[in-house]
Amino acid sequence: MKKLVLSVTTGTLVTGGVIATVATGNASVPDVVCRGSTVTLSGEAGPPAATSGNFPVGTKLKVTNLDNGQATTVTVNGPSGSCVLLNNAAFDKVREPGKNLIRRARVERVGGGNAPATAASPSAAAGAQAPPATGQVVCPGSTVTLSGEAGPPAATSGNFPVGTKLKVTNLDNGQATTVTVNGPSGSCVLLNNAAFDKVREPGKNLIRRARVERVN
Incomplete structure (x- = not known):
């Protein structure tokens, strides 16, 4: 009969004469x-x-x-x-x-940092060039970027289910687009290429001052 000997301090397992390393309580977990x-x-x-x-x-x-x-x-x-x-x-x-x-x-x-980041104040997203909001403003302080995906204008979202209509306004140039969520992502709203092209500023892949409205 084989004997099992476990050394807690070294993390070594001896089984039938074969030595193997095992994880101990001090192992780092990502x-x-x-x-x-x-x-x-x-x-x-x-x-x-x-x-x-x-x-x-x-x-x-x-x-x-x-x-x-x-x-x-x-x-x-x-x-x-x-x-x-x-x-x-x-x-x-x-x-x-x-x-x-x-x-x-x-x-x-x-x-580094254990505390959540502080979102930008909704008041910081007030842009003189953009018309007033007509829908429910959601995800205040969010930035908006693009997914790099092709197809007709659409968006993905980690906050809203498939079928939700979202209006995204770039407060720096007043341009807006309304898109339908067609899948999940890790952002409030992530625009595909066609949708982002409707609101982008030349050479920029990020909208830092965006207003997102749920319109249905």
Whole structure:
């Protein structure tokens, strides 16, 4: 009969003369956050960094693209409407060619900030160029970016079910578009390419001052 000897202090398991290493109570367990979130890019330049609506400035997040195994660790340097929104340099480290959206991502908090980030004040989203809201304003303080997906104008959302109609207004240029949610994402609203083109400013892949309204 084989004897099992477990050494708690060393984490060594001896079974039938074979030695194997086992996990002990002191093993480090990754702090996986924002489960189910998609990850996209802000279109902003600069060294690798991220913005987040969930974690304060200074938080270090490790983002892994589970479709290609590539990972990058970035520091949050500002707010956004997503769990994590990578700038161009950071996204290039994990992207698949031709894709601006990571649908299967793992986000881990690996250092810094334990408190939630403070969302921007709704009053900061008041733009003189934009008409008054006519629907229910939702996700105040959220930024809006694009998924990189093709097709007719549409959106994905982590806040509203498929079929919800959302009106997105870029308060910096007064342009607006109304889209229907056709799937899930990690953002309040994530526009596909056709929808984002209706409200974008030239050369920008991020709307920092956006108003989102639920219109049905």
